[in-house]
Amino acid sequence: MPARPFTAEDFTRRMRRAVTQAADAGLAGVLVTPGPDLVYFTGYRPTAITERLTMLVLGAGHDPHLIVPALEHPEAAAAPGSAAVTITDWKDGVDAYAMVAGLLDPRGRYALSDSAWAMHLLGLQEILRESRYTSMTSTLPMLRAVKDADEIERLAGAGAAADAAFEEILSVRFAGRTETAIGHDLADLLREHGHSQVDFTVVGSGPNGANPHHEMGKRVIRDGDMVVLDFGGLKDGYGSDITRTVHVGEPTEEERSVFKVVKRAQQTAFEAVRPGVTCEDIDRAGRQVIEDAGYGDYFIHRIGHGIGLTTHEPPYMVAGEKQPLVPGMCFSIEPGIYLPGRFGVRIEDIVTVTETGGRRLNNAPRRLRLVT
Incomplete structure (x- = not known):
């Protein structure tokens, strides 16, 4: 519609x-x-x-x-x-x-x-x-930060389109292809699902996944790689931004363990969303999970940013930000663990604050998906 x-x-x-x-x-x-x-x-x-x-x-x-x-x-x-x-x-x-x-x-x-x-x-x-x-x-940080119902539905539509693009990329072959090729596939899928603008396609395979903003390069993806996929743009004038991490073939126990920590951190931060808590509370909730698992030094960015007419805008979920959450705010929750020279894992959804908690605007499964 x-x-x-x-x-x-x-x-x-x-x-x-x-x-x-x-x-x-x-x-x-x-x-x-x-x-x-x-x-x-x-x-x-x-x-x-x-x-x-x-x-x-x-x-x-x-x-x-x-x-x-x-x-x-x-x-x-x-x-x-x-x-x-x-x-x-x-x-x-x-x-x-x-x-x-x-x-x-x-x-x-x-x-x-x-x-x-x-x-x-x-x-x-x-x-x-x-x-x-x-x-x-x-x-005036709240000027565009609180969205009305029509804006939220546009963001939900953009999120659903990004979800659909992710589901379709799972069916393409990863091994033997470059990160750039996968990135171009993702951009094409976003456009096919109604995006008028593609802002970024991060494809970080193997050690490149340990750089949160690697984007994509000439590296050929190999069997055994963890691959971070972070992509988004604008649909009907409003932004999408989703991250999922996939694995080429069977992951190691360590890779599965790190993935589970990030998934638990993302879920914990989401469950902390409700009116009245501060932006830094969301960052703290997810970060604590990663620190308790011993990976605190490898979570090197804030846990989220606002989204709307642009893919990055206030509010920011970061330590020191005392702004309370109010219904209508929309932002990402995207914890990650980045092990230099080895691999990275990040999971990201856009969420909006409701009267009683939070609502995810991305609903693609967050489990570790295996690709070929």
Whole structure:
């Protein structure tokens, strides 16, 4: 079933929430530049991101204003959220920064998209010398972190497509083929199952699996290899990200043992998900299992990251992150053990926080699957 298109009402609701959160944080407003933030608030994704200023200005006391280059006005007007904003264009030779400055409090403090170009920030500061700016992620980390029901179902659809791609890759031959060949197969399968964009295909065989972000290379996969498969992209505008570890032929007892530790850590972290616990609690729950098994030094990354319009975004499940979980948050749980020069194991699902616990958005079996 096709995803329900987002409407002007959806975008209006998001922009109002942003203004409210900004005010609660002591900010005068929010400045949004091309990238996932602009897509989230307006549905507008410029064909090209250039030196010409495009900026959505959100603040109390005035309607949302989208400032765009004149030559891109038709594209902006065709965006699904265009009816919720006032679009003002500027022609080459006009000072676009002055246009934006006219909408701002000269002494205000604003949250700015992380993807904003430095030249645009500096251009505003040159005109409004007493204005101040802060990263949107650091000041308003919850702005896109809590998903509504439609967003969660898009993420669930992306997750189901990734699950299907994994099930199909199990039937191809691994031994005697390169990691790159398997990676290309995975990318093709994601597209066949509805992904419009493939962001990554990590294929780490044998010792390469001990590098969490190895991606894929020319190494020929051999019988006896453990193979880490981590892949994802965008479907209906929202991300997928799944990791499963397979084995070519029969694994050794040690390999089975390490796999069981990672599987238990992933399950333990998932069972810890519920409203009110902190992000670092999720990391701690899974990490403790691995440390108790004696592999703590070989779990070398955080246990998870948020996902939505991009495959990595807040919240982050990491030590020191005190943000409590709330219903609608979506993030990965992906513990791993990486034994240098030998092999690695990682298991990853995307989960969302419900009123009572957690819901997995990936449901491909997590047992150790054998391939040929």
